[in-house]
Amino acid sequence: MIDLVAILLIFVGLFFFLSGSIGLLRLPDLFTRLHALAKADNVGLACVAVGVVLLEASLLASLKILLIWLLIMAASSVSSHLIARDALRREQADD
Amino acid sequence: MIDLLWLMVDALLVTLLLILGWITCASTDIKRGITLFTAFGLLLALIWARLRAPDLALAEAVIGAGISGALLLRAINDHKPLGSSTPQRSAWMTWSINLMALALFCVMSWSMWLTLDQVDSTRLSQLVLSQLDDSGVSNPVTAVLLNFRAYDTLLELAVVLTAVLAILALSPMRSAFQPAGVLLTGMLRWLVPVLIVSAGYLLWVGAHAPGGAFQAGAMLAAAMILLHQGGYHSGSGLNLMLLRVLLVIGIALFVGIGLVMMLLNQSFLDYSPGWAGLLILVIETAATVSIAAALTLAFVGGRPDGWEPVTDSSNPSNSAEFNS
Structure with missing residues (x-):
């Protein structure tokens, strides 16, 4: 059961990374791209980290993953x- | 099934590495090339980890993906007038360079193929493992680097020192960064202590697990570089005599211990039995400090003010530069 939840969480995280990467490639300007990337980094990594912690038995390794996150x-x-x-300063300098 | 899955992952990693290497070299924009090179280093670290070489993976992640990216990005600002125009090569020149690179690749592949064929690849690792108990440490990589082949490591430190001396000799110090904003300063306040503790951990753990002087030194240098970027510059606060001592202490202690051992045991760097563990720790600690000082100076660049009587009129540390 726990394994299933963990794998599900990892896949949810991977989905966020995928959509973040698509956003990075497809969105029109720097600010929207940063927005897409931040979603992937925060939520995607959180889901993957929690999934890996659930799969990992040892407390020390779990704490290390938490620190990395x-x-x-x-x-x-x-x-x-x-x-x-x-980027904002450069735009203002250009105006 | 699992084997097949890992094979697919490995094939993907290698393909990505080759593609990334190609577009890094083919990139015409130098900043873009450096960014891609950092990604290349990170991918290479993953591949070392997959090859079960965690020591190399750590070193590649800290130095290849971390420090060298920072050094390269810092260095391209040095010669703005030269760097802004890409050099024009004739087609003949390009083709001859390509041909020579191909020839070099063929010769190297051929010689590697010969060694693969002739040398029993497990021979050396078995030798190392059989002698490991006498080395003073239980991590075979550290045993090779600091005991069995300590001479090589000594020369590596000499190479680092020579490179930094050349950097110091060639140019004045690069201009300092402006004090950083609230967010970066806030992050530095707790990230730098974490980096220093991690460097100490890597140094200590090197005796029995992946880690060691190069990784620890690079991590310490990363902390110093972050501080420098955050606007905490070392110009006035840092004791320059101390910096000189730190820069050479690694190699000086290494050679000193080697000479003492030569007096005692008739052979350079032949540690006395029972003392090896302690001597390796002392050498590694000094090497860590020296590597950190060397990499930091390579980033800061040139002679710091007060290093010697300054004769040129321009004082570079006064012109602040914003650089993100």
Whole structure:
């Protein structure tokens, strides 16, 4: 039962990554692309991480996966912010 | 069934790596090429992990995908006037370069094929595992790097030191970053301690599990580079004499221990029995610090102010540059 839930969660996460990648390729400008990428990073990675933790028996490995998830969340949100701010400043400089 | 699945994953990884390598080389925009190169490094780290070489995977992830991307992106800003125009090559030149690359590839593949055919590939690993108890560590990779083939590692450190000395000699220090915004500063406050602790962990764990001086040093350098990008520049606060000492301490200690061992045991870097574990830890700690200092200086670039009496009138650290 738990295995089934875990696999389901991983597939949900993969779906988010897939749609994020499609968004990155298809959306018209930088800001909407960042939006698509953030969805994939946050929700997709969360689902995959929870799925893997459910499959993983050891507590230490689970804590490591949790730490990885937190680090990637922080890094991706801060780098999205930096990219968006830089793009915004460039647009304002062009006007 | 599971084997087939893994085979498909491996085939996918290798195909992606080849495609990524191709578009990295073919990319005309240099920034795009560097970004692709970082992705290439990450993919290569995954492939090392699949080949059950976690030491290499760690090193590739930290150095290949992390530090070298930062170094390359920093370096392309050095020569803006030159870098803005792509050099025009004649068709004849392009074809001869391609032909020479192909010839080199053929020669290397051929020589590799010869060695694959002739050398029993398990010979060395069995030798290492049979001698592992005498090495002072239980991680075979560390045993090879710091004990059995310590000479190679010493020369690798010398290569890193030489490269950094060349960087220091060639140019003045690159301009510093402006103080970062609230969000980046906030993240640095807790990310940098995590990086430092992780580097210490990698260094310590190298004795019995994947890890070691190169990975730990690169991670420490990553922390320093992040701080530098966040606008905490080392110009005034850092003790430059200390930095000089840190830069050479790895290789100095390595050579020193090697010479002492030569006096005691008649052979360079031949550790005394029972002392090997401790000596390896001391050498690795010093090497970690040196590698971190070297990579940080490579990113900061050039001579820091006060390194020697500055004669040129322009003071580079005063002109702040915004760079994201």
